[in-house]
Amino acid sequence: MTQRYSKILLWKLRNSISIEMLIADILKQPSKISEGYFRFLCPICSEFNTAINPKTNLARCFGCGKNFNPIDIVMSTKMFSFTQSVDYLLEISNVK
């Protein structure tokens, strides 16, 4: 099923869409700046015990231990399938 999209396209979606912008501005997932760090409401355990790593463009929840790349966070917050999430990211970004 993942063969529907090229590896390069998936890499671009995971790396060129800012995870912070995606969570705060596109998905409108509750988020805040706490002690200088961006924190978001974990869609799995509903805690703010989270952080993002701009270097790897991953969001992490320390509560449930889940790491989210942009595709994962769309799947979890919108209850989308992998394919729906990729299509959604293609729509909201200029990734081709």
Ligand SMILES: [Zn+2]
């Ligand atoms: Zn969590």
